Amino acid sequence: MQQIYLDNASTTFPKPQAVADAVYQYITHAGTNISRGTCATTTEDLVFATREQLCRFFGGEDSKNVVFTKNITESLNIIIKGLLHSGDHVLVTAMEHNAVMRPLQQIGTELTTDNAPTDAITFSRIPCDADGALRLDALPQLVRPNTKAIIMTHASNVCGTLQPLAAIGSFCQKHNLKFIVDSAQSAGVVPINMQEMHIDALAFTGHKGLLAPQGIGGFVLLESMIDEITPLIVGGTGSLSHTEHPPRFMPDKFEAGTLNLPGIAGLHASLSWLQQQGIDKIRTHELTLTQQFLDGLQQSEAQNLLRIVGKRNCRERIGVVSISTDITDIAELAFILADRYAIATRVGLHCAPNAHKTLETYPTGTLRFSFGWHNTAEEVNIALQALKEVLAHGL
Numbered sequence: 001m002q003q004i005y006l007d008n009a010s011t012t013f014p015k016p017q018a019v020a021d022a023v024y025q026y027i028t029h030a031g032t033n034i035s036r037g038t039c040a041t042t043t044e045d046l047v048f049a050t051r052e053q054l055c056r057f058f059g060g061e062d063s064k065n066v067v068f069t070k071n072i073t074e075s076l077n078i079i080i081k082g083l084l085h086s087g088d089h090v091l092v093t094a095m096e097h098n099a100v101m102r103p104l105q106q107i108g109t110e111l112t113t114d115n116a117p118t119d120a121i122t123f124s125r126i127p128c129d130a131d132g133a134l135r136l137d138a139l140p141q142l143v144r145p146n147t148k149a150i151i152m153t154h155a156s157n158v159c160g161t162l163q164p165l166a167a168i169g170s171f172c173q174k175h176n177l178k179f180i181v182d183s184a185q186s187a188g189v190v191p192i193n194m195q196e197m198h199i200d201a202l203a204f205t206g207h208k209g210l211l212a213p214q215g216i217g218g219f220v221l222l223e224s225m226i227d228e229i230t231p232l233i234v235g236g237t238g239s240l241s242h243t244e245h246p247p248r249f250m251p252d253k254f255e256a257g258t259l260n261l262p263g264i265a266g267l268h269a270s271l272s273w274l275q276q277q278g279i280d281k282i283r284t285h286e287l288t289l290t291q292q293f294l295d296g297l298q299q300s301e302a303q304n305l306l307r308i309v310g311k312r313n314c315r316e317r318i319g320v321v322s323i324s325t326d327i328t329d330i331a332e333l334a335f336i337l338a339d340r341y342a343i344a345t346r347v348g349l350h351c352a353p354n355a356h357k358t359l360e361t362y363p364t365g366t367l368r369f370s371f372g373w374h375n376t377a378e379e380v381n382i383a384l385q386a387l388k389e390v391l392a393h394g395l
């Protein structure tokens, strides 16, 4: 049986052929390091070109402020731990992934009504409604004199809800807050422009909507952020080798150690592919499938077989749909979809426990279906039919 891959929110699959070809080409025919050898120029050109692509893609100011990491988790750790100091307060949403929450919990503590402000790093959560949408009306009361930044995800990896980045960016600009965005689920599917949306630091991961291999990610900073962040990792950069002190210039300030160059080759190819296709075309395709799926699910919901978690239409969302059901254990349901129908999904809390508290699906979690550029209407129909069969007729 041919696998139906509906787990693109975990990682997109398949990647365009051009991506695999580019990784192969790099390993077989280029293969050099950068800034560290006499034959490095071809690879240096590739890395420079990829920074330029990313800077244009995300509306950054200068390609030297594009930093490569291994994934968005590393990017967010660098930004959060390098930016915040004792006494700082930040705002996050009630829908964050652990890539934001765990670094924050590691260095800070949640501000509640019963713990007085201290010289610790503190954070508060911006409430979201039952569909996961941030409540803009709740923002002004949460800002304190020591609030430094809003750190938040653009799109929920649990229910697909998109947050209004431009409105929040304007709010940040007005209140002199840094705006840090986790674009894990939206980059490559929803247009993002840092300068237009007043985003000071944009973290990205390569292996989801950007269609690159696993192990390559990064972040883009506005110039005004560079001196604000202390690097988490320092070491050899191939530059300023006469000194044991790390360089302060970009991108070397944040890029110690050898980069994932095959990953950058793949990312370069995937960004070119995305540009050729146009992300609007990909987004339209994914949302058409998502609406088809939501329409089919609503019939089952009307029969009390399941609950759609999050928005029931495609306004302000991406192609990530979660369901819950009282009829059976969702882990078992996911197993049957995989085993009997070869449908790949993801089940559980998806590394975002508080999002489930917001959506009232904690602690069981949800069964998540996520669509990508390669999925078809026929695959969506098969998934709907499989769900109906299992839920209506038992396991």
Ligand SMILES: Cc1ncc(COP(=O)(O)O)c(C=O)c1O
Pocket (backbone or CB within 6 Å): 009, 010, 071, 072, 073, 074, 097, 099, 153, 155, 156, 157, 182, 184, 185, 205, 206, 217
């Ligand atoms: C919203 C969000 N943020 C961060 C991450 C972490 O991504 P990575 O594992 O590539 O660091 C994910 C991955 O699922 C995510 O969905």
